[in-house]
Amino acid sequence: GDSVTQMEGPVTLSEEAFLTINCTYTATGYPSLFWYVQYPGEGLQLLLKATKADDKGSNKGFEATYRKETTSFHLEKGSVQVSDSAVYFCALSVAGAQKLVFGQGTRLTINP
Amino acid sequence: NAGVTQTPKFQVLKTGQSMTLQCAQDMNHEYMSWYRQDPGMGLRLIHYSVGAGITDQGEVPNGYNVSRSTTEDFPLRLLSAAPSQTSVYFCASSYYGAEGNEQFFGPGTRLTVL
Numbered sequence: 001g002d003s004v005t006q007m008e009g010p011v012t013l014s015e016e017a018f019l020t021i022n023c024t025y026t027a028t029g030y031p032s033l034f035w036y037v038q039y040p041g042e043g044l045q046l047l048l049k050a051t052k053a054d055d056k057g058s059n060k061g062f063e064a065t066y067r068k069e070t071t072s073f074h075l076e077k078g079s080v081q082v083s084d085s086a087v088y089f090c091a092l093s094v095a096g097a098q099k100l101v102f103g104q105g106t107r108l109t110i111n112p
Numbered sequence: 113n114a115g116v117t118q119t120p121k122f123q124v125l126k127t128g129q130s131m132t133l134q135c136a137q138d139m140n141h142e143y144m145s146w147y148r149q150d151p152g153m154g155l156r157l158i159h160y161s162v163g164a165g166i167t168d169q170g171e172v173p174n175g176y177n178v179s180r181s182t183t184e185d186f187p188l189r190l191l192s193a194a195p196s197q198t199s200v201y202f203c204a205s206s207y208y209g210a211e212g213n214e215q216f217f218g219p220g221t222r223l224t225v226l
Contacts (some may be wrong), residue, residue: 004154043202043219044155051212057137089154093213098143098162098206099170100215103155 002027006090006103013080014111021075021106023064023090031092033057033066033073034100038087047075047088082110113138116218117205124224125193133188133221135203138211144186145215148172148199155202161186193225 007022025031035047035057053068056105062077073090090103119134137144145160147170157170161180175197177189188206190197200222204215 006154032214034212034214036217044217046214046216049212049214087214091155093215098213099145099157099160100147100155100204100213102147102156103153104154 002092002101003030003093004090004092004101004103006088006106009106010109011106012111013110015082016079017110019075019077019080019084019108021088021090021108023073023075023103025071025073025090025092027071027092027094027101029094030068031094033064034093035062035064035075036091036102037087037104038089040086042098044089053080080108080110082112084108085110115139116203116205116216118201118218118221119181120165120221121219122222123144123189124187124226126226127194129193130189130191131162131193133190133201133223134185135188135218136184137186137203137205137214137216138184139205139207140183141205141216143208143215144180145170145204145206146178146188147202147204148164149202149220158188174212193223195225197223198225199223 032051036044037047050057050066061079091100139203159178178217203218206215
Protein backbone atom coordinates (compact mmCIF):
# COMPACT_ATOMS: atom_id res chain seq x y z
CA GLY A 1 0.00 0.00 0.00
CA ASP A 2 0.86 3.65 -0.09
CA SER A 3 3.19 4.86 2.64
CA VAL A 4 5.41 7.75 3.71
CA THR A 5 8.58 7.50 5.78
CA GLN A 6 10.04 10.54 7.47
CA MET A 7 13.28 11.24 9.22
CA GLU A 8 13.10 10.34 12.89
CA GLY A 9 12.93 13.21 15.31
CA PRO A 10 13.18 15.21 17.35
CA VAL A 11 15.53 17.55 15.53
CA THR A 12 17.19 20.41 17.40
CA LEU A 13 19.12 23.14 15.60
CA SER A 14 20.52 26.56 16.32
CA GLU A 15 19.07 29.63 14.69
CA GLU A 16 20.40 30.25 11.14
CA ALA A 17 21.40 26.60 10.69
CA PHE A 18 20.58 24.67 7.51
CA LEU A 19 17.64 22.30 7.77
CA THR A 20 16.92 19.06 5.96
CA ILE A 21 14.07 16.74 6.88
CA ASN A 22 14.07 13.58 4.78
CA CYS A 23 10.91 12.10 3.33
CA THR A 24 10.54 9.07 1.08
CA TYR A 25 7.38 7.47 -0.22
CA THR A 26 5.89 4.35 -1.73
CA ALA A 27 2.84 4.73 -3.92
CA THR A 28 0.96 3.21 -6.80
CA GLY A 29 0.55 5.60 -9.66
CA TYR A 30 1.78 9.17 -9.53
CA PRO A 31 1.09 10.82 -6.18
CA SER A 32 0.99 14.45 -5.23
CA LEU A 33 3.30 15.30 -2.35
CA PHE A 34 2.83 17.71 0.52
CA TRP A 35 4.54 19.15 3.55
CA TYR A 36 2.21 20.23 6.34
CA VAL A 37 3.31 22.12 9.46
CA GLN A 38 1.74 22.06 12.92
CA TYR A 39 2.71 24.90 15.23
CA PRO A 40 2.29 24.32 18.98
CA GLY A 41 -1.36 24.09 19.96
CA GLU A 42 -2.62 24.53 16.42
CA GLY A 43 -3.97 22.45 13.55
CA LEU A 44 -2.18 21.50 10.34
CA GLN A 45 -1.33 24.10 7.73
CA LEU A 46 -0.16 23.37 4.23
CA LEU A 47 3.46 24.47 3.89
CA LEU A 48 4.14 23.48 0.28
CA LYS A 49 3.21 20.93 -2.35
CA ALA A 50 4.31 19.40 -5.65
CA THR A 51 2.02 17.54 -8.02
CA LYS A 52 4.40 16.04 -10.57
CA ALA A 53 7.97 14.81 -10.91
CA ASP A 54 10.70 17.49 -10.78
CA ASP A 55 8.28 20.11 -9.46
CA LYS A 56 9.68 22.25 -6.67
CA GLY A 57 7.34 23.50 -3.97
CA SER A 58 8.39 26.53 -1.95
CA ASN A 59 6.98 28.74 0.79
CA LYS A 60 8.35 30.82 3.69
CA GLY A 61 11.93 29.98 2.69
CA PHE A 62 11.24 26.22 2.69
CA GLU A 63 11.71 24.14 -0.44
CA ALA A 64 11.15 20.55 -1.51
CA THR A 65 11.65 18.89 -4.90
CA TYR A 66 9.59 15.93 -6.12
CA ARG A 67 12.19 13.30 -7.08
CA LYS A 68 10.54 10.38 -8.80
CA GLU A 69 13.79 8.47 -9.36
CA THR A 70 14.53 8.37 -5.63
CA THR A 71 10.86 8.54 -4.49
CA SER A 72 11.77 11.42 -2.21
CA PHE A 73 10.47 14.85 -1.20
CA HIS A 74 13.02 16.21 1.27
CA LEU A 75 12.25 19.50 3.03
CA GLU A 76 15.03 22.11 3.16
CA LYS A 77 15.55 25.61 4.51
CA GLY A 78 18.77 27.55 4.29
CA SER A 79 18.53 29.48 7.57
CA VAL A 80 16.01 28.48 10.21
CA GLN A 81 14.43 30.78 12.77
CA VAL A 82 13.06 30.17 16.25
CA SER A 83 9.58 30.68 14.80
CA ASP A 84 10.09 27.56 12.61
CA SER A 85 9.84 25.35 15.69
CA ALA A 86 6.94 23.00 14.93
CA VAL A 87 6.05 19.47 13.87
CA TYR A 88 6.45 18.82 10.14
CA PHE A 89 4.49 16.15 8.28
CA CYS A 90 5.20 14.75 4.86
CA ALA A 91 2.13 13.38 3.07
CA LEU A 92 0.99 12.02 -0.26
CA SER A 93 -2.25 11.83 -2.15
CA VAL A 94 -2.89 9.44 -5.00
CA ALA A 95 -4.94 10.66 -7.95
CA GLY A 96 -8.61 9.88 -7.56
CA ALA A 97 -8.33 9.21 -3.82
CA GLN A 98 -9.64 12.00 -1.61
CA LYS A 99 -7.39 11.21 1.31
CA LEU A 100 -3.87 11.84 2.51
CA VAL A 101 -1.30 9.32 3.71
CA PHE A 102 1.00 10.86 6.33
CA GLY A 103 4.45 10.20 7.62
CA GLN A 104 4.94 10.01 11.37
CA GLY A 105 5.94 13.65 11.74
CA THR A 106 9.24 15.28 12.72
CA ARG A 107 9.40 17.65 15.68
CA LEU A 108 11.77 20.53 15.02
CA THR A 109 13.10 22.81 17.76
CA ILE A 110 15.18 25.87 16.94
CA ASN A 111 17.24 27.39 19.74
CA PRO A 112 18.25 31.06 19.72
CA ASN B 113 -14.96 32.34 5.64
CA ALA B 114 -14.41 30.54 8.92
CA GLY B 115 -12.92 27.55 7.04
CA VAL B 116 -13.11 24.24 8.90
CA THR B 117 -14.34 24.50 12.48
CA GLN B 118 -14.35 21.81 15.16
CA THR B 119 -15.99 21.59 18.57
CA PRO B 120 -15.19 20.98 21.31
CA LYS B 121 -11.52 21.88 21.52
CA PHE B 122 -10.94 19.61 24.53
CA GLN B 123 -12.97 16.74 25.97
CA VAL B 124 -12.51 14.22 28.77
CA LEU B 125 -14.68 11.09 28.78
CA LYS B 126 -14.99 8.03 30.94
CA THR B 127 -14.75 4.57 29.40
CA GLY B 128 -18.09 3.58 27.91
CA GLN B 129 -19.46 7.10 27.47
CA SER B 130 -20.60 8.31 24.09
CA MET B 131 -20.08 11.64 22.41
CA THR B 132 -20.07 13.41 19.08
CA LEU B 133 -17.24 15.50 17.72
CA GLN B 134 -18.56 18.25 15.51
CA CYS B 135 -17.03 19.42 12.25
CA ALA B 136 -18.35 22.07 9.89
CA GLN B 137 -17.01 23.87 6.84
CA ASP B 138 -18.35 26.91 5.02
CA MET B 139 -16.39 26.54 1.79
CA ASN B 140 -18.94 24.32 0.02
CA HIS B 141 -16.37 21.54 -0.23
CA GLU B 142 -17.58 18.17 -1.44
CA TYR B 143 -15.04 16.08 0.44
CA MET B 144 -14.67 15.79 4.21
CA SER B 145 -12.51 13.50 6.32
CA TRP B 146 -11.66 12.62 9.90
CA TYR B 147 -8.12 11.80 11.01
CA ARG B 148 -6.64 10.91 14.35
CA GLN B 149 -3.15 11.96 15.40
CA ASP B 150 -1.14 9.77 17.74
CA PRO B 151 2.49 10.28 18.81
CA GLY B 152 4.96 8.70 16.39
CA MET B 153 2.20 7.61 14.01
CA GLY B 154 1.35 10.73 12.09
CA LEU B 155 -2.29 11.14 11.10
CA ARG B 156 -4.46 8.18 10.18
CA LEU B 157 -7.71 8.34 8.27
CA ILE B 158 -10.81 7.23 10.21
CA HIS B 159 -13.73 7.92 7.82
CA TYR B 160 -14.33 10.12 4.84
CA SER B 161 -17.15 11.41 2.69
CA VAL B 162 -17.24 12.40 -0.97
CA GLY B 163 -20.58 14.16 -0.69
CA ALA B 164 -23.81 14.44 1.28
CA GLY B 165 -25.22 10.99 1.97
CA ILE B 166 -22.00 9.15 1.06
CA THR B 167 -19.43 7.94 3.57
CA ASP B 168 -16.69 5.33 3.56
CA GLN B 169 -14.17 3.80 5.93
CA GLY B 170 -10.57 4.79 6.18
CA GLU B 171 -7.61 3.06 7.76
CA VAL B 172 -8.84 2.95 11.40
CA PRO B 173 -12.69 3.03 11.41
CA ASN B 174 -13.46 0.68 14.32
CA GLY B 175 -15.27 2.33 17.21
CA TYR B 176 -16.39 5.35 15.18
CA ASN B 177 -19.51 6.21 13.19
CA VAL B 178 -20.13 9.06 10.77
CA SER B 179 -22.94 10.44 8.69
CA ARG B 180 -23.17 13.29 6.19
CA SER B 181 -26.65 14.73 5.93
CA THR B 182 -25.50 18.14 4.64
CA THR B 183 -22.55 19.42 2.65
CA GLU B 184 -21.44 21.57 5.59
CA ASP B 185 -21.39 19.10 8.50
CA PHE B 186 -19.56 15.84 9.15
CA PRO B 187 -19.89 14.70 12.79
CA LEU B 188 -17.85 11.85 14.24
CA ARG B 189 -19.57 9.66 16.85
CA LEU B 190 -17.94 7.55 19.51
CA LEU B 191 -20.62 5.13 20.71
CA SER B 192 -18.68 3.63 23.64
CA ALA B 193 -15.40 5.39 24.31
CA ALA B 194 -12.28 3.37 25.09
CA PRO B 195 -8.87 4.53 26.39
CA SER B 196 -7.38 3.55 23.00
CA GLN B 197 -9.40 6.39 21.49
CA THR B 198 -7.44 8.98 23.44
CA SER B 199 -6.02 11.09 20.64
CA VAL B 200 -6.19 14.39 18.80
CA TYR B 201 -8.86 14.39 16.11
CA PHE B 202 -8.68 16.52 12.98
CA CYS B 203 -11.39 17.16 10.47
CA ALA B 204 -10.42 18.15 6.93
CA SER B 205 -12.20 19.18 3.76
CA SER B 206 -11.37 19.44 0.09
CA TYR B 207 -13.05 20.19 -3.19
CA TYR B 208 -13.37 18.51 -6.52
CA GLY B 209 -10.45 19.56 -8.67
CA ALA B 210 -8.25 20.76 -5.81
CA GLU B 211 -4.67 20.69 -7.01
CA GLY B 212 -3.15 17.46 -5.83
CA ASN B 213 -6.23 16.78 -3.67
CA GLU B 214 -5.00 19.34 -1.14
CA GLN B 215 -6.96 19.21 2.12
CA PHE B 216 -7.82 21.98 4.58
CA PHE B 217 -7.69 21.14 8.26
CA GLY B 218 -9.61 22.27 11.31
CA PRO B 219 -7.90 23.17 14.61
CA GLY B 220 -8.46 19.74 16.19
CA THR B 221 -10.19 18.22 19.20
CA ARG B 222 -8.05 16.76 21.98
CA LEU B 223 -9.90 13.79 23.50
CA THR B 224 -8.91 11.94 26.65
CA VAL B 225 -10.70 8.74 27.65
CA LEU B 226 -10.15 7.66 31.25
